[in-house]
Amino acid sequence: MLEFSPEVANTVIKTASYIAAGTALIAGVGPGIGMGFAAGKATSAVRRQPQARGPIITTMLLGQVISGSTGIYSLVIAIVLIFGT
Numbered sequence: 866m867l868e869f870s871p872e873v874a875n876t877v878i879k880t881a882s883y884i885a886a887g888t889a890l891i892a893g894v895g896p897g898i899g900m901g902f903a904a905g906k907a908t909s910a911v912r913r914q915p916q917a918r919g920p921i922i923t924t925m926l927l928g929q930v931i932s933g934s935t936g937i938y939s940l941v942i943a944i945v946l947i948f949g950t
Contacts, residue, residue, distance in 0.1 A: 886946040892939035896932045903928055 869877070907925035911918050 882946045882949075886943035889939045889943040889946065893936040896936035899932045900929045903932075 903925055907921050910921050914921075
């Protein structure tokens, strides 16, 4: 069995935490793309039916809040991984 000094073990743990935090932040890309797609579709819908602007915008914003929460969760996980060790 290999035994490492505490300095080497700490360096390995820090490096793994940074890699995991970077990987967690990739999860922020999906919600960003989804929000842009939803805003484009809402703009198109308002252009087709201007009288339904209020419900369309309300539904779009609600969907963006829900999908944006996953990006916020991944950011929190990345911060915990970087500063929690």
